[in-house]
Amino acid sequence: MPDGSLLVQMLIGALLGLSVYLPLAAGQLSLATPGFMTVGGYVAALLSTRVAALGGAEPLYPLPWLLLELVLAAVIALALALVVGLPVLRLRGIYLAIATIALNEILRVLLLNSSWTGGAVGIFAIPQPFGDPLGYLAALLLLLLLAGAACQVLAGHPLGRAMAAVRDDELAASCSGVDSFRVKLLAFGASAVLAALTGVLAAHFFNTWNARQGSFDASITTLAFVVFGGSRLWLGPVLGGLVLTALPELLRPVGDLRLVVFGAVILLGPLLFPQGVVTPALLQRLPLPAGWRRRLLP
Amino acid sequence: MDTLLQILVNGISVGAVYALFALGYTLVFSVLGVINFAHGALFTLGAYLTYLGVGGAVGSNGALAGWALPLALPFPVALLLAGAGCALANLLVEAIAFRPLRRRGAEPLLYLITSLGAGVVLVNLLQIAFGAEGYALPADALGDLPPVLSLAGARIRSVQLLLLLVCAVVMAVLTVWLERSRGGRALQAVSEDAVTARLLGIDSDAMVRLSFALSGLLAGLSGGLVGLSVSIAGPYFGIVYGLKGLGVLVLGGLGSVPGALLGGLVVGLAEAAVPGDLSGLKDAVAFAFLFAILLLRPQGLLGRPPISKV
Amino acid sequence: MPAVPPILPSVLRGGAVAAVVLALTAACSPAARRVSTPPLLGAAVALTGNASAIGQDQRIGLDLAAALLGPAGPGRPLPLTLAIEDAGTDEQSASQAFRTLIGRDVLAIIGPSLSQQAFAADPVADRAGVPVVGPSNTARGIPEIGPFVLRVSAPVSQVAPLSIARALRNDPALQRVAVFYAQDDAYSTSETAIFQKALTDRRLKPVSVQRHQFSDTDFQTQVTAVLPLNPQLVVISAGPVDGGNLVRQLRTLGYRGQIVAGNAMNSPNIFPICQRQCDGLLIAQAYSPALAGEANRRFVAAYRQKRGSDTPPQFTAQxxxxxxxxxxxxxRLDARRPVRGRPLAEVRRELNAEILAGRYDTPLGPIRFTPEGEVIQERFGVARVRMDADGRQGRFELLD
Incomplete structure (x- = not known):
């Protein structure tokens, strides 16, 4: 049985998976999620450690300030996403992926070289808004439920259908009157906001924050969540994030072979489940109540 | 001017390594249109194999602790054998991580993840076998070559010059081979259009295997040479070039052989041109450059513009 | 029928699921756990990832200690066992390894390998009331994390200035100093700040400060930028591998002056990297195999028996x-009042106080702690690296 804090990390993984999924649902392979998460984390870390008026002597960091951080992180991430998205989303496929990786790297090096971000040491002693992992669990679960619900609404919404149309064939979608650039920008913005919100909670949970959170490895790992879980339904990246985050921990009894087995799972996942683990076909087969199935399938 | 020449020399020597790395990506990309993320791990494997080939013993922390080949080969022979070993290993990667997906016509995204998995497995197996410590190839591996060459005041280590030469030769051979030889043209035909190529009687499976073998060979050779230049910094040695290599690949133009070289040199020069006091920003400069080029010329320096079909 | 599926019920249902999960987790939390028999100690070090070269050295020291100090013996009736977990190279893995150990009811934790990881993982143990002893965390601010956090690794501020002083003693006239450091590593950036302060205190302004990444291997650009400035002393804060490479490339490209290397390079792991060119490096040591004293003699003998070498690395000793x-x-605690079967939280708290209060005769020499948990170590040395003629083997020669 995974303990509370492993569940917290799994939920963080699931949220990051969703953040990569959103642009992908509009056909855009963006790997900027760890970058936006880093931004969100720094908003939380800087506000809660540098602004003395916040928290101060209280044993637990006040929740209203946490909310303020979340709002601020969302606004900053959205603004950044719009500024960056305008030029970047003109790129396609792997070029977009590389451009977003380049942005992550630029961000990482700039943060590393700024004194107000604590340089390589980063920011530590970030105050805790919750006394134990259960508080984080509840907050992240709420965020995941909201994000999942939003994805669910999206599936039946014209915007969601426009995203699917852009994913399947951008040119055809444009021809039939879809403003494909706007659709892509919205998806990119939503992805950024979700990543930044996750970053705020993650920074508090991890006690410390530094620029390495946004590394290339993190980009690839979050992509693996989506590919492993499946990119057709929002449940896919959630499952991928949960499973792939938990796996290295659950494999601890294997000892030195831990990461070898982990690599083998990443390798075999797409071979055995080319559409990801969660597919429309799987949901058809599962003994779900008919109402659930109807709602989950696009 | 001294410093300008030194910057040029630095940029070219560092860029050559990036280019060698990106060339390996390019070979596979040009045929399959996907990136083999296991390339960095093969690069590391090549370095370790070269080390064993010249008679190096495994350190005390690996499962193979103390083990060494009963013979010590001259460096060039060991390097070639390491290249051959990596070619075989890459064929294995192809068989496990790529072929099953290709049979099904899976999305390109899946290859990224399966090859990443293959790379993770390989790197961690290397750590179990060799331990995490660094290794260095013997300093006299190049025989009587002086360790440093001086060019009108600019200094370069001779092994870096060697890397640059190998890079240029590999690129020239590859270009000529791709353009002129039967096999090379067949490879290009497959990359243009696999279906038509099959109708023309080209065995596309064989061509894919050929590209993987060549790419593996390249990974092995460059791993061994870079290992000689800067020592083998542990099992994650090759992985750290993965990101820059990817940048260089895209900068030069996906699938373009001369593009990989040009991209490597451009990134190398951009990094070398960063003044010493700002050396902390070196990596950001390289990627900012990449970013700018992507926005101005999305297909990369020497890539062909994508065709949008109506 | 609405176009949008009714969302509120799903959210409510999700909330119910969440409540069940929360209840389940709460049910598993320790109510009144007791000390196991034999008592378990935990260690979490980097066995995978970029820092595994450090964790690998540490694991040898942990294994030696478990074999030598674990079983009951003359004068120590209480047997102990040690559980080792992989803390990876990132913060998340370290925190999770700590939690895994805490969940296994360890009395104290030794780890993690990197200072960065300590900032994330130590508060986890501190909040759980589990004593943490840092074996290699040398950055500023570690003992200040909390009352349960201590370290046996002397902070960079104590160790680093000694080697600068030594270099100046060798060449009192030196004026031109170049500084190199790994900018993405907490230890290196902390140490270089100390080095640079030590230089400024002696009115030496570096002629150049060059930054690199921990995972870099090629330093052509940095080295050729510095050499035309004719430095007489080079000061490096970096890991064993990047630092070793830097030394090698400095020497190959023609630098002849003194080199002071930071504490992380106090490891035989640099020998295979810079080979003959390691010769002459000045390194301030928090541990020297040559140190006199019974504890160190026993440790070195055990190391020799297991590894066939007389020079245990500093990370192993720490x-x-x-x-x-x-x-x-x-x-000591157990002798006063047996710990077995007593409530875990109480014993952990008493153990923390006991560690802080004690004096220890260790391979590092006699050590004790400040009330904050900072180590007070009496013996530091500055060593000069001496390589054999073939460049394969070397040793750290303790200078007076």
Missing amino acids: AYTAVQVVADALR
């Missing part, structure tokens, strides 16, 4: 020391 400190304190 990891061994960390276990020894915890084991000694626990046995």
